[in-house]
Amino acid sequence: MKSFLDEQFLLHNETAVKLYEDYAKDMPIIDYHCHLSPQEIYENKTFGNITEAWLYGDHYKWRLMRANGIEEQYITGGEGVTDYDRFLAYAKTVPMMIGNPLYAWSHLELQRYFGVYEVLNESSAPGIWEKVNAKLNSEGFGARDLITKSNVTVVCTTDDPCDSLEYHLKIQEIEGFDTAVLPSFRPDKGLELNRDTFIEWVGKLSQASGTAISDYDSFLSALESRVEFFHSVGGRVSDHALDYVPYGKATREEAAAIFAKALAGHQVSREEEDKYKTVTLTFLGKLYAERGWVMQFHMNAARNNNSRMFAQLGPDTGYDAVNDTPLSSAMIGLLDALEQEKALPKTILYSLNPRDNEVLAAIVGSFQGGGIPGKIQLGAAWWFNDTKDGMLAQMRALANVGLLSRFVGMLTDSRSFLSYTRHEYFRRLVCNLIGEWVEQGEAPHDMELLGQMVQGIAYNNAKEYFPFSASLKKVSASQS
Numbered sequence: 001m002k003s004f005l006d007e008q009f010l011l012h013n014e015t016a017v018k019l020y021e022d023y024a025k026d027m028p029i030i031d032y033h034c035h036l037s038p039q040e041i042y043e044n045k046t047f048g049n050i051t052e053a054w055l056y057g058d059h060y061k062w063r064l065m066r067a068n069g070i071e072e073q074y075i076t077g078g079e080g081v082t083d084y085d086r087f088l089a090y091a092k093t094v095p096m097m098i099g100n101p102l103y104a105w106s107h108l109e110l111q112r113y114f115g116v117y118e119v120l121n122e123s124s125a126p127g128i129w130e131k132v133n134a135k136l137n138s139e140g141f142g143a144r145d146l147i148t149k150s151n152v153t154v155v156c157t158t159d160d161p162c163d164s165l166e167y168h169l170k171i172q173e174i175e176g177f178d179t180a181v182l183p184s185f186r187p188d189k190g191l192e193l194n195r196d197t198f199i200e201w202v203g204k205l206s207q208a209s210g211t212a213i214s215d216y217d218s219f220l221s222a223l224e225s226r227v228e229f230f231h232s233v234g235g236r237v238s239d240h241a242l243d244y245v246p247y248g249k250a251t252r253e254e255a256a257a258i259f260a261k262a263l264a265g266h267q268v269s270r271e272e273e274d275k276y277k278t279v280t281l282t283f284l285g286k287l288y289a290e291r292g293w294v295m296q297f298h299m300n301a302a303r304n305n306n307s308r309m310f311a312q313l314g315p316d317t318g319y320d321a322v323n324d325t326p327l328s329s330a331m332i333g334l335l336d337a338l339e340q341e342k343a344l345p346k347t348i349l350y351s352l353n354p355r356d357n358e359v360l361a362a363i364v365g366s367f368q369g370g371g372i373p374g375k376i377q378l379g380a381a382w383w384f385n386d387t388k389d390g391m392l393a394q395m396r397a398l399a400n401v402g403l404l405s406r407f408v409g410m411l412t413d414s415r416s417f418l419s420y421t422r423h424e425y426f427r428r429l430v431c432n433l434i435g436e437w438v439e440q441g442e443a444p445h446d447m448e449l450l451g452q453m454v455q456g457i458a459y460n461n462a463k464e465y466f467p468f469s470a471s472l473k474k475v476s477a478s479q480s
């Protein structure tokens with residue numbers, strides 16, 4: 001029987017161990033989608049204790065604590081509740097997490113960042129609290145230190161087009177910090193024209209772009225100026241949350257009329273919304289293609305389901321779920337609208353519903369081309385799929401229908417600076433999956449070929465795929 005989280009964790013055959021140890025383990029990380037705060041990175045934020053690092057913003061942990069019957073004030077904080085109280089509440093929940101990736105992630109983080117190899121529970125909590133906090137309060141445990149320690153060459157944060165990117169610019173001035181921290185252009189608030197944030201957001205866009213927005217054309221030119229600004233700061237990625245995939249063939253004039261209706265404060269119909277989103281996404285896709293950007297679609301999330309708690313805590317607080325809207329024909333329509341004009345950018349398609357894996361993997365195959373390896377990507381297992389089963393299902397679907405060897409690999413999608421162990425977890429799964437194929441005679445025991453495949457999925461494919469600046473930390477010869 002293997003001991004818990006030992007060196008061969010998730011590696012169940014010799015080939016897997018060799019692939020991980022000799023090829024995957026030491027590869028750098030490109031974290032091309034996350035929710036880290038550029039300000040905290042710039043300020044090299046330090047964490048007074050493990051509760052601050054673990055429980056101040058991680059809704060994955062909050063969700064499981066609720067499921068374990070922990071009172072809300074010990075999860076997201078409350079009157080008279082100390083950070084130690086919250087840590088104890090988490091320590092009480094951890095033993096109940098067996099089978100959930102957070103059980104492994106939490107212990108991997110304790111091992112990799114703090115040298116703690118004990119299992120976390122209520123009885124070990126006091127000692128672990130002391131040991132971890134002593135480290136967190138010592139030199140080298142600030143946000144930037146943790147990024148550097150994790151061998152991360154690129155971090156792509158998630159940013160609103162109206163954002164000043166002040167901290168991205170300031171980070172570029174920091175001597176000796178090699179990681180590129182780049183903005184991702186996330187214009188969801190400009191697409192969601194039925195939401196109560198739309199009109200105010202258009203006003204913010206006008207201010208940020210210096211463009212008077214009186215109609216759809218001026219709105220689009222304001223968006224274009226912000227794309228250009230993000231590009232000037234090193235941004236090369238966009239990101240769209242499509243909780244359902246819209247598609248409605250329409251002219252620019254039709255979209256303009258719908259835009260005007262929404263800007264006047266009127267609700268638009270679903271048909272009008274689809275038309276507006278189709279024309280606007282097509283416009284944006286062309287901008288991305290012109291600049292060589294990568295366009296990401298995060299689809300089929302069902303967000304903020306608990307209206308009482310949404311009113312109390314806001315979004316991204318652990319009350320989301322998986323949507324099950326059909327997406328195939330709309331997705332094809334959107335991609336084809338761009339392809340028709342030879343303006344389809346590199347694109348990554350993520351669905352939160354694993355039922356869509358094969359659907360998207362097949363759609364991906366319909367739009368490859370342009371001489372670009374893996375131009376269209378089946379997105380990494382995301383959010384509720386960021387699990388052993390979810391990652392394997394996504395990789396198997398991609399391997400069955402497309403080219404796993406061209407996959408740009410994992411991302412943390414996290415708000416915590418300790419989450420880079422998710423890449424280790426993923427790399428171990430990749431090596432074991434390929435190792436199994438070799439041991440079962442389904443792939444040749446050609447370590448050079450397999451090592452190249454593993455290093456590609458771990459890092460090199462992303463390095464080639466994302467047109468980030470040459471300011472990336474140079475990967476040593478043995479790793480490239």
Ligand SMILES: O=C(O)[C@@H](O)[C@H](O)[C@H](O)C(=O)CO
Pocket residue numbers: 035241298316383413414
């Ligand atoms: O980018 C998204 O929309 C999601 O990743 C969302 O932000 C969610 O809160 C998350 O971080 C899941 O990991």
